[in-house]
Amino acid sequence: RTMASAATSNSNSAPRRRANHHYTIIPLTKRHPRTRLDVLPFIILYLGATAYEHRLVSNNDTDSDVHAPNSTPDDEPWHHLLPDALLPLAMICHVALRLACVWNVLIRAKVGYKRCDASASALSSSSSWTHVLVVPPVGGSGGGPGIAPISGDKKGGVATVDFRQIRFRCCLLDGTNGRDDEMDGIWTAACDDISGDETTGTVTGNGIINESSNSRYTGSADDAPSMFHTLHFPIDLPLQFYALWTGHCTTQSLADTAEIYGNNNHPIPIPPISALLSHQLLQPFFLFQLLCVMLWSLDEYWYYAIFTLVMLVIFEWTVAFNRLKSLQRLRETLRPPVPLWAFRSERWGAIMSNELVAGDVVSLTSSNSVGSAIGVGGRGGNRRDAHDHEGGTHVPCDLLLLKGGAVVNEAVLTGESVPQIKEGVEGLIVQAGSEASLDVEEPSHKRSVLFGGTLLMNHTPFAPENASESAGIDSIPQPPDGGLITLVLRTGFDTVQGSLLRTMVHSTVSASGQSDGINTMDTYIFVALLLLCAVAS
Numbered sequence: 001r002t003m004a005s006a007a008t009s010n011s012n013s014a015p016r017r018r019a020n021h022h023y024t025i026i027p028l029t030k031r032h033p034r035t036r037l038d039v040l041p042f043i044i045l046y047l048g049a050t051a052y053e054h055r056l057v058s059n060n061d062t063d064s065d066v067h068a069p070n071s072t073p074d075d076e077p078w079h080h081l082l083p084d085a086l087l088p089l090a091m092i093c094h095v096a097l098r099l100a101c102v103w104n105v106l107i108r109a110k111v112g113y114k115r116c117d118a119s120a121s122a123l124s125s126s127s128s129w130t131h132v133l134v135v136p137p138v139g140g141s142g143g144g145p146g147i148a149p150i151s152g153d154k155k156g157g158v159a160t161v162d163f164r165q166i167r168f169r170c171c172l173l174d175g176t177n178g179r180d181d182e183m184d185g186i187w188t189a190a191c192d193d194i195s196g197d198e199t200t201g202t203v204t205g206n207g208i209i210n211e212s213s214n215s216r217y218t219g220s221a222d223d224a225p226s227m228f229h230t231l232h233f234p235i236d237l238p239l240q241f242y243a244l245w246t247g248h249c250t251t252q253s254l255a256d257t258a259e260i261y262g263n264n265n266h267p268i269p270i271p272p273i274s275a276l277l278s279h280q281l282l283q284p285f286f287l288f289q290l291l292c293v294m295l296w297s298l299d300e301y302w303y304y305a306i307f308t309l310v311m312l313v314i315f316e317w318t319v320a321f322n323r324l325k326s327l328q329r330l331r332e333t334l335r336p337p338v339p340l341w342a343f344r345s346e347r348w349g350a351i352m353s354n355e356l357v358a359g360d361v362v363s364l365t366s367s368n369s370v371g372s373a374i375g376v377g378g379r380g381g382n383r384r385d386a387h388d389h390e391g392g393t394h395v396p397c398d399l400l401l402l403k404g405g406a407v408v409n410e411a412v413l414t415g416e417s418v419p420q421i422k423e424g425v426e427g428l429i430v431q432a433g434s435e436a437s438l439d440v441e442e443p444s445h446k447r448s449v450l451f452g453g454t455l456l457m458n459h460t461p462f463a464p465e466n467a468s469e470s471a472g473i474d475s476i477p478q479p480p481d482g483g484l485i486t487l488v489l490r491t492g493f494d495t496v497q498g499s500l501l502r503t504m505v506h507s508t509v510s511a512s513g514q515s516d517g518i519n520t521m522d523t524y525i526f527v528a529l530l531l532l533c534a535v536a537s
Helices: 040-063 078-103 105-112 120-128 181-195 239-244 251-261 273-281 284-298 302-332 370-374 425-432 496-505 521-536
Strands: 024-030 113-115 131-135 146-151 158-163 166-171 339-344 347-352 361-364 398-403 405-409 420-423 455-460 484-490
Touching: 024 105, 040 078, 078 105, 078 284, 105 113, 105 131, 105 146, 113 131, 131 158, 166 181, 181 251, 239 398, 239 425, 273 302, 284 302, 284 521, 302 496, 361 398, 398 425
Parallel strands: none
Antiparallel strands: 024 113, 024 131, 131 146, 146 158, 158 166, 339 347, 339 361, 361 484, 398 484, 405 420, 405 455
């Protein structure tokens, strides 16, 4: 990467570490089907009950010859009745355990998986990891716990987990102590060139984050409870970095960034109606109603029982169908990709907005004539997007305004109808100093950030002078469309708009991990009381 020379920053500045994501991540190894806790113990129990029953039958045949002719069944020992009750009880327990695995993720992880150690001292056994148990923070919007498969090239030293549109990474190489040099190297290499000090990286030394607490963990890596971390986007680097960054100058840098961070997509999975319906039919309240229908059928109320069963299935089908339609409507609200100019390999080129990656330098205008300017068909050109009800351009992702000024409508995120004035990062550097770090949550720093989903109503481009003799962003020539020069900070579901969209997708799952308020502790107590009343009657 070609970087211009810059003034060195303070060598005593504190290193930046990845922010704590507060998720507890436990590696798992999937059990063999024969060794699952809901398979092997019950096979032994079934075989034992069958052998015990066979032995008692043989003993009864032998004892029948010596028993008195007038003996009655009441004279039989109580243990002779045990086989008749043992097998049904084992079947009931087996079914209950399988249903508990469906209702509770923690029970499912205990039954079908084996927990593994995720500390740095146990990374040598990471080859056996197949899944992870992800427990979101209490009170958060991430829903309940879940089990996700491990992807990525574990042989190459990196394990990747995609959990509800959130990507976690774990470095498995010995001696890394949790550092993700492949990911952090994209930005720290540039920081080192800027500062001339290797201590300015995002993660240095033993900087491990403790996912189970609210504080940063900087102790020994052997004591760290987990080695997984979220993606580190360039949102907290020195301000001087943004003044000197000129985009991805090599195809290798672009390919590595796209592989680690992904593109600017918002994929919303649409499950089949059969999966949603089966999830509804396995809920405890429906199973209780099904049991009632079976009891009514045994009591010669089978006309009423069949009618009730059909109505229950139809009701559950409508619930599953409404959930499916909600996801489809949410997917339809996503805007189609639009053509943009991106500065890659030291020249401007036309790409689509869903091809953007973190670190891209792109041009953004407040008009809708980008497509005709770059010759991209489809929805480009002078044709207005059907989603656009106001004049302007929708920001495709979270961008940092490097040069120029803009007027942005952020009502979609904040509800504030008054447009906001945005300024380039140069003014922020003058105000805070080049050694300060960017903070997208700081109000003064937000004046230089264009958040995804907002509406760019007007812009004032900046025309650099003598770009060939300048350094950093001043060396970037004026874009062909005369737009704002911006830097991609976050893409996809990691943007502010993407996080809201992710919350809406998983809004049907409550913080306790149950769905629709049905599968809760109150429902369990209610069903248990109804069951006691049924048995008593």
